[in-house]
Amino acid sequence: MRLRKKWWARPELEASPVFKSLDESKELKGKWNEEFKNNNDIYLELGCGRGGFAAQVAQRYPDKNLVSIDLKDEILVFALRKLNEVEVENARLIAMNITGICEIFDKNEISRIFINFCNPWPKDRHKKRRLTHTKFLTEYKKFIKHGTEIHFKTDDLELFEESFEYFEESGFEILYKTYDLHNSDNAEENMMTEYESKFKENGIQSKFLIAKLK
Template sequence: MRLRNKPWADERLGEFPNYAIAQPESHKGKWRELFGNDNPLYIEVGTGKGRFITEMAKAHPTINFIGIEVYKSVIVSALDLLIEAAVPNLKLLSVDAVNLADYFEKGEVDRVYLNFSDPWPKTRHAKRRLTHSSFLGIYESILPEKGEIHFKTDNQGLFESSLLSISDYGMKLTFISLDLHNSSFEGNIMTEYEEKFSKKGNRIYRLEAQYR
């Protein structure tokens, strides 16, 4: 993904500390205190410009959401959506997913969403895929027993490698769709990429998996 540099992004994020959390490690084990309730907590890793996570927060006010995006030049777009939506159950973090265990206690996160992640198609880059076993271990460290991962992509190769990685890790696949938009699945909220690719005729793949 080619990113347009936004040197003002860091300052912009700092202007809204109630939405963009600057020191997430200080909230480890205390995220429900920050939200002011005991509702479930769902996170999206690789939230991009924020359409999915913002619409999810609007549609599910009794669930807390956190959008996680490493690139500040991207997450400022998510911040703009959040400011406009003014939903109290969504926060944003600009951090690297490899460090999630530094920000969340075991069992503190109830579900992880992965949407249209970078496919990293070359074999030598497999460890960078967000469904690689190393990342599955990171998610497991912050999810409860039988915690869930929900994953969507238009990339068939990534979907196939993810199915294999998740199965090899010992997780239970509870839902698989090879053509989401032509299935009976209800309640789908599209990401920016999902809308773009589906308009081109690309099939959308989706899975749900549960730790044992």
């Protein structure tokens, strides 16, 4: 569904220190710890939606920093409001296309990546757009630390199973996987996204894996 343009979204975002423009983010490449004013590990969320997950991560890990990315101001403005509600200082938001991710992070700058319910791109000609595809994993390796974990959730079975091969081809070891997250031994630790809550209500199983860079 196409988002209706919200002309007030960008001014609201830009009025907050939590939001960083793409130009500002490029200037922060290799300097994100200066932005957060500490040397804590930095986690990265690719596709944050309305920010429910980001708010939970920032609260659960006060000794970590979080950068959450999404494409549209009309989505990010609600993520900003969620972060403001929980009054955290360890999170930042960026509006950008994830294809340019290497323009804003430097070598060894990220310690964990979260990918939640991304577009499954089911057609063969589109599969390289998947955020778990080897094309993207190769890019992530340019700025993640050795041993970094990628936490990946999806409701799409084909994407989930084809991602096993993507990770293994790209030098990641799959440490854990489940086809039914909410009935798994990781259920209590799980932080649900807005989409995930709806899926659970409708009886749709969430698949989950943790892959670690060897």
